[in-house]
Amino acid sequence: MNITVEKANAKDAEEILEYLKLVGGETDNLTFGNEGMPFTAQEEAEYISGIETSKDIVMLVAKSDGQIVGLASLSRLPRRMSHRGDLAISVIKSHWNKGVGSELIRRVIDFGRKNAFEIIELQVRCDNGAAIHIYEKFGFKKIAIHPDFFKIENEYIDFDIMRLKLK
Numbered sequence: 454m455n456i457t458v459e460k461a462n463a464k465d466a467e468e469i470l471e472y473l474k475l476v477g478g479e480t481d482n483l484t485f486g487n488e489g490m491p492f493t494a495q496e497e498a499e500y501i502s503g504i505e506t507s508k509d510i511v512m513l514v515a516k517s518d519g520q521i522v523g524l525a526s527l528s529r530l531p532r533r534m535s536h537r538g539d540l541a542i543s544v545i546k547s548h549w550n551k552g553v554g555s556e557l558i559r560r561v562i563d564f565g566r567k568n569a570f571e572i573i574e575l576q577v578r579c580d581n582g583a584a585i586h587i588y589e590k591f592g593f594k595k596i597a598i599h600p601d602f603f604k605i606e607n608e609y610i611d612f613d614i615m616r617l618k619l620k
C-alpha cells in the first residue's frame with residue numbers, strides 16, 4: 454500500500470467533501486454523520502486556497518493510490534488563545550490500523566512545532582480507544598472530561614479533553 458501525506462490542494466475539494474460524507478457515516482466519533490459538511494465544492498476549494506501558505510491552519514490529506522483515505526487539520530485559536538491549536542483527524546475504516554492516522558498526527562505536530570504552536574489540543578469520545586491510544590503514543594495527556602459533549606439520538610456521550618505541550 455502506497456500512502457502519501459500532503460497538504461490539501463484546491464483540486465481535492467470535491468473529493469474531500471465526498472470523503473467526509475463517507476467517514477461521517479462510518480463512525481459516531483465525529484461531529485457529523487453521513488451528511489458531511491455543508492459546503493459546496495467551490496467554497497471548499499476557496500477555503501483550501503486561502504490557507505495554502507497559512508501558518509495558522511493546515512489541512513493534510515492522506516492518499517492511497519491517489520485516493521483520499523485520511524484527513525487531519527490543525528487550526529490556531531484566535532487572539533489570547535493563539536498559542537493553542539485544535540487538532541481534528543479521521544481515516545476511512547478500510548484503512549484503519551495501517552499507520553495512516555499516526556502519520557497524519559506526526560505531520561500535524563511537525564507543522565505545529567515549525568509554526569510556534571505551544572499547545573495542541575483535542576476532544577475525543579471517552580470510549581474511542583484507538584484514537585486515545587494514538588494520541589497517548591504521541592504524548593498527549595488527558596486534562597479534563599467534558600460531560601455530555603455529544604447527544605446522539607437520546608444518548609449523552611462524555612469526551613476527554615487532551616493536549617500536547619510543545620513548549
Ligand SMILES: CC(C)(COP(=O)(O)OP(=O)(O)OC[C@H]1O[C@@H](n2cnc3c(N)ncnc32)[C@H](O)[C@@H]1OP(=O)(O)O)[C@@H](O)C(=O)NCCC(=O)NCCS
Pocket residue numbers: 480482483542543544545548549550551552553554555556575576577578581582583584586587590
Ligand atoms: C482514530 C483513527 C484516526 C486512527 O487512525 P488509524 O489510521 O487507524 O491509526 P494507526 O493505524 O496509526 O494507529 C492505530 C493504533 O490504535 C491501536 N488500536 C486500534 N484499535 C484500538 C482500540 N480499540 N483500543 C486501543 N488501541 C487500539 C492500534 O493497535 C494502533 O496502535 P499502534 O499505533 O501502537 O500500532 C481512526 O480510527 C479513525 O478515523 N476513526 C474514526 C474517526 C475518529 O475517531 N477520529 C478521531 C476523533 S477524536
